Amino acid sequence: MTEALLGPVEVRELAERLGVSPTKKLGQNFVIDPNTVRKIVRLAGVEQGDSVIEIGPGLGSLTLGITEVGADVTAIEIDARLAAELPNTVRAMQPNASDRFRVIHTDALDLADHHLATLDANPTALVANLPYNVSVPILMHLLELIPELERGLVMVQAEVGYRIAAGPGSKEYGSPSAKAAWYGDWSIAGNVSRRIFWPVPGVDSVLVKFAKRSTPLGSETERARTFELVNAAFAQRRKMLRQALLPVLGQARTVETIESAGVAPTARAEQLSIDDFLAIARCEK
Numbered sequence: 001m002t003e004a005l006l007g008p009v010e011v012r013e014l015a016e017r018l019g020v021s022p023t024k025k026l027g028q029n030f031v032i033d034p035n036t037v038r039k040i041v042r043l044a045g046v047e048q049g050d051s052v053i054e055i056g057p058g059l060g061s062l063t064l065g066i067t068e069v070g071a072d073v074t075a076i077e078i079d080a081r082l083a084a085e086l087p088n089t090v091r092a093m094q095p096n097a098s099d100r101f102r103v104i105h106t107d108a109l110d111l112a113d114h115h116l117a118t119l120d121a122n123p124t125a126l127v128a129n130l131p132y133n134v135s136v137p138i139l140m141h142l143l144e145l146i147p148e149l150e151r152g153l154v155m156v157q158a159e160v161g162y163r164i165a166a167g168p169g170s171k172e173y174g175s176p177s178a179k180a181a182w183y184g185d186w187s188i189a190g191n192v193s194r195r196i197f198w199p200v201p202g203v204d205s206v207l208v209k210f211a212k213r214s215t216p217l218g219s220e221t222e223r224a225r226t227f228e229l230v231n232a233a234f235a236q237r238r239k240m241l242r243q244a245l246l247p248v249l250g251q252a253r254t255v256e257t258i259e260s261a262g263v264a265p266t267a268r269a270e271q272l273s274i275d276d277f278l279a280i281a282r283c284e285k
């Protein structure tokens, strides 16, 4: 059964009809393979009745995979032409899904409570083929904005995916890894061939899976302060913490605060888990 999804011919025809030439600036590489779409939806664990947020629906390749299983989709698209056409595509391809689908035309980085207030309830799952150059800021913004998100499956540039899923001590570990870990577990769920996109991108992609923590690591105030420490530590990642954290903890207290958190002041950012950063934030007087 592929007729309810977009294949290579439909994607190109649709783009041509709309006069859309994909732009690199907006990371417009559209999925042209229904098998990949169904794999993403399966790995995301999306089922009938789920409420999904999709960032960058584009021509609707992934959107139709999500509506196909009976889930609700709220799609956030920055490109006015694509946002305007999407309801028509859903209606034409899956007439029964129209009332389970809505599109919000905005930059995902500007998505705010007033947009979400128009929904019956906040989405609990995120499924997206994210635009390459803003994938991490978009993820961070959504995780902060929508605490109801329980799980997700995102397609990102391979390098970025490995960075998000990395743990302390690995060479990919950085501030995106530490911050992502605040919210939950991240793992690589698979590789994606470049050939399933049109146009074919110049980089490899991976699927990254997210599962929210069962209990939050800390309060919102603690999160904000912990992220300040993460930013400062990784801004000078080759320096020891006693040096790198000086701008945020102050000359008088830096070593004492780090030590009372049970962390060595001589450690470097890449050795610390998000729990270590939180412990330091909690030891501030």
Ligand code: SAM
Residues within 6 Å of the ligand: 026, 027, 028, 029, 030, 031, 032, 055, 056, 057, 058, 059, 060, 061, 062, 063, 076, 077, 078, 079, 082, 106, 107, 108, 109, 128, 129, 130, 131, 132, 134
């Ligand atoms: N989901 C579609 C698919 O898989 O074929 C398209 C994915 S394409 C990689 C990324 C999409 O994100 C494009 O439709 C692009 O216009 C949109 N986009 C880029 N930047 C965005 C932003 N800041 N906010 C919302 N959408 C954005």
